[in-house]
Amino acid sequence: MSTSNENNATIQTITNSPSFPAGLEGVYACYTTLSEVMGTEGKLIFNGFNAVELAETKTFEEVWFVLREGRLPSCCELSDFRFKIEELGHLTSDEVKLVRKLRGGEPMSAFRSSLSAIANGRNFKSWLKRDQAEISEEIITLCALTPAIMEVLHTGRKPKYKFGNRGYADRYLWGITGERPTEANLRALETYLILTMDHGLNASTFSARVTVSTGADIGAALTAAIGTLSGPLHGGAPGPVLDMFDSIGDCANVDHWVSEKMAAGHLFMGFGHRIYRTDDPRSLTLKRVAERQAGPRIDLAKATEAAILKALAEKQEAKAIAENKPVRTLRVNVEFWTAVVLEHVGIPRTLYSSTFCASRMIGWGEHIREQTSNNKLYRPLSYYTGKKPV
Template sequence: MTTTTTPVFATGLEGVIACATRLSDVDGINGKLVFAGFNAVDLAEQKTIEEVWFLLHNGHLPDAGELAAFKAKVELLGRPSTKEIRLMKSLRAGEPLSAFRSILSAIASNRGYKPWLNRDVAEVEHELLSLSALAPAIVEVIHTGRTPVKKPANSGYAERYLWGVLGHKPDDAARQAVETYLILTMDHGLNASTFAGRVCASTGADVGAAITAAVGTLSGPLHGGAPGPVLDMLDAIGTPEAAKGWVAAQLAGKRRIMGFGHRVYRTEDPRARTLRKVSERQNGPRIALALAVEKEVLAALDAHQQKKAGEGKSIRALRVNVEFWTAVALEHAGIPRQLYSSTFCTSRIIGWSEHIREQLKDNKLFRPLSHYSGPSVSDLS
């Protein structure tokens, strides 16, 4: 018997559940984020990237032996070959996120990664892990134009990333701040980039193509691209006293304030709260301005939304999101703003890879419907 269901029309697929995942759960009403059964904020404050990566990869936290073996594997896979370093150098010109996308795609192609359908799953999973492990070295070559400096074999993923960007061993506070950020942003349900990666993988495509599709979505400021513009905004505001007037002018001009609003969170983004604490601990030169701007923006957005509600328009709660406090924490750690989106890639590539693994283990081609809104059919004659 054929069953038919009435299609649901949801612009932007808002409110639609498109796949199941064991990786993360975003509770937008209560402002909670869970990674594989653990509170993501607790993990970010108490664990290393490799521990959380192992958790997403295997479904449980590692014991000491498992962690040592996983760390060593990621470190080894994170060393590009001489030929790959040459390739990275040849493609590093231009905007860093675009360079990251091109390099990743070129490496996967040079390694001969093939469509995953009908292939040995373990082999495809190894390709995913290999690409993810390479991310810090890719960012380092994009930033410096040089062969990655040799780091101690026991350095962690976050330390290697920051070392590559700063050009020296990072101090513990900066490493810790960046590690917290990288863990918090490792995965986040079916966000735009993860969805793009899963859609691409659902066709049986090679994993290089699927990850490249995910990276492509980050070039817009609505997903992952806001931290750089947040710093531009702080620069433009300049002083805490100027915040109120600046924000009012933006809203009057119907412009969006970067680092605020979220598709899923209706309360404070828990990642923003943690990174605010990180930024306060760093106590860098931006902190007073950032706190003042956050306060003014929240008050102005609230007033703006109340006014809209009074006019009978539908509204949603607009709170600070992860990208506002990412900007401050990463700047205080010494990372230049043009690298923020590619830094995000070094964390989210782990989530993308794990989602792609899930996709290929229980694959169903993504193929939603569209509602035809064109003219009615005319006779050609």
């Protein structure tokens, strides 16, 4: 047990410490041309393009190309790129067996282990002192393999041949549901996958950059990112959003449910964001997609969204007055409407984080590429607040 003198010494140390924001909130840690999150304006930019416009009008491969090249592809470039992704997206029979053995438990953990094992099996090595083109090929290969890995993990079988598939998003959805997706469901999923492809220096992207900055291989960097994304505060909210709808049950119960939870200091999944101080453009877009899907789930989602936003606003206003601080606005985040859209297209609840992962793999890959093209080892400082030697 510490004495009061020791406690005083610790307090003294902390008082004199250099100041830095908890969670590195507001700190810049890299330059990037990939994406800009404009939290106050509620805009998301991918390499100079408005992400919402891309999501509403382009295919997954076109936007992937934009992240890689900074421009839209010509028709020929797009068909070559699509062909390349398709070609690289096949697992060997040994890899199918390997992935099968890793099934079970948390899908994100199984995916993380599968990707790591495949990179190891393909003999991926440190990227240091190697050709950039080779590194780029390794990145694109692991990304292209994602739908096939997820399919084996979900079905336990060798991926089905998908005659006439319409690309990465189609292969993913078809692999998970076992049926050729309708055009509407494919477009809904593709819109989601594009919107979440990249998002500045979020925790998992930071993880990927930190890992690759040590010279670690591409498989290690992507594995680190997947592990980081698996936390409920980052990419794990859509499943719990549906659990919330189940627990509410019906539109008539919304107000009572929300006020009870609010009184208990509940953390509402699908609300709040570190950067956005206005509407997240991705959630507005996905809400439009969900509205087109229609049905009772949408009505419940709308009623729940409205009730939680109202309750959070009242709480934040009261807090701001009590503490004489500006109001911290809390809005719905991308995960709320994602839950509704993914449920409608037939993705099981247990695979929502994996689906996010299938999209964010592209952003991580491009951040890794960017980091390797101008690397500096990440090595920040920690401020010691432990006991001093006697």
